[in-house]
Amino acid sequence: MGYRALLExxxxxxxxxxxxxxxxxxxxxxxxxxxxxHTAIYIAGLSAEMYLKTSCYFVGGAIPATPTDTLFQQLRxxxxxxxxxxxxxxxxxxxxxxxxxxxxxxRRGHRGVPRLLRQVxxxxxxxxxxxxxxxxxxxxxxDAERFLSQVEWLAANHVHLRS
Amino acid sequence: xxxxxxLEKSGVPAEGKLRADLVSELQNPKKxxxxxxxxxxxxxxxxxxxxxxxxxxxxxxxxxSRVILDAFAEVxxxxxxSDVTIAMGLTPVEADRLGIK
Numbered sequence: 566m567g568y569r570a571l572l573e574x575x576x577x578x579x580x581x582x583x584x585x586x587x588x589x590x591x592x593x594x595x596x597x598x599x600x601x602x603h604t605a606i607y608i609a610g611l612s613a614e615m616y617l618k619t620s621c622y623f624v625g626g627a628i629p630a631t632p633t634d635t636l637f638q639q640l641r642x643x644x645x646x647x648x649x650x651x652x653x654x655x656x657x658x659x660x661x662x663x664x665x666x667x668x669x670x671x672r673r674g675h676r677g678v679p680r681l682l683r684q685v686x687x688x689x690x691x692x693x694x695x696x697x698x699x700x701x702x703x704x705x706x707x708d709a710e711r712f713l714s715q716v717e718w719l720a721a722n723h724v725h726l727r728s
Numbered sequence: 729x730x731x732x733x734x735l736e737k738s739g740v741p742a743e744g745k746l747r748a749d750l751v752s753e754l755q756n757p758k759k760x761x762x763x764x765x766x767x768x769x770x771x772x773x774x775x776x777x778x779x780x781x782x783x784x785x786x787x788x789x790x791x792x793s794r795v796i797l798d799a800f801a802e803v804x805x806x807x808x809x810s811d812v813t814i815a816m817g818l819t820p821v822e823a824d825r826l827g828i829k
Contacts, residue, residue, distance in 0.1 A: 575789040580814040587770075619813070629815045630793030724773045727813070 579622050579636075580629035586615035590720055593713060602709035603702025609716040610693030616719045617662035617686075620726035624669045640665070657695035659686055666726060679725055681718065688715045741783055743795055750779065750799035766828070775800075776814040780823045792817025 566574075593609035596602075622636050639645060642653050649664040663686045670678065692712050719726075753763055763781040770776060779796050787795075793815045801809035818828060 578790065578793070580793065580816060583813045584776075584816075623813070628793075628797065629813055630790045630797070632790065721771075724771050728773065728810070 576632040576634065578629065579619055579627045579631050579633060582615045582619045582622075582633060583629070586612045586619065586723075587720065589615070590713075590716055593716070597706075597709045597713055600706075602704035602706060603697070603700070605709045606693060606704055606712045607697050609713050610689065610695075610697075613689050613693070613716045613719050614657060614659060614662070616716075616723050616726070617659060617666060618656075620723060621662055621666050621669060623727035624666065624673060624675060655695075659690050659693075675728075679722055682722070682726070685715050685718050688712075689719075743791065746783060747795050747799045747802075749783075750796065751802050754799060754803040773811050775808070775812045777812055777816070778814070778823070778828050779817045780820055780828065781817065782819055784817045784819050787817070789817065 589608050589612040593605045593612065596605035596608060618633075618637075622631065622633070625636065627636060637656060640647075640653060640656070645653075647661070647665060648668060651661040651664050652658055653661055663682070667678065670676075689712070692708065750763060750765075753765060757765070762783070763779050766776075766778040766780070768776040768778070777796055777800060779792075784792050796815040796817055797809060797812060800812060800815070816828075818826060823829070
């Protein structure tokens, strides 16, 4: 069996994203320490995306074993008109997930998010986009160091975003 | 094809039995053997559960996860169970591939 078939043998679940977010961030740190700054930023950005997505899913009532496919599909533009202007962009626009998280938390009567969240998302979005994987990369150590610290904040505060 | 008059029993134990075994293990953990239950706390309000167990056999991950979460909730209560963000059931081979020890 090929590796892809092995991965796809089971549906992707919310808990897969939780564990992957943590692992990608640790791997980004390894890349950073190895001087691979552009790739470290790219991988850490994926981690940030997963922390935001899982926060939305948990606030929406998901449990660890909930398959992500349905949760994701129902947010696609053809099925969902969000009460904010941010575009879905194939699920890679972190501003979309930020606004959706605020919207869900408000609708369900959860307390507000940590004040720094908006600033952290702004910093992440200023430095990361999904298409950066097609660029050879010219990041320097300081870029990666700052970026990783923002995603680490997101990881440390995941509990405050999802509950 | 032969026509049978009786179903063959599946090798996978029923969910209820698995859950009962897990509840028993959570209440009175054995010093060795399976199920091997790992309760990780990356944050005071976050719980990651991994259960390494040959008995999972071919059960789907979603079913395994539900069994683990139900057993945990039965022992520790629903409120504590809401802190669980990972409830993975893995066979020893799967745990090895996933790097869970």
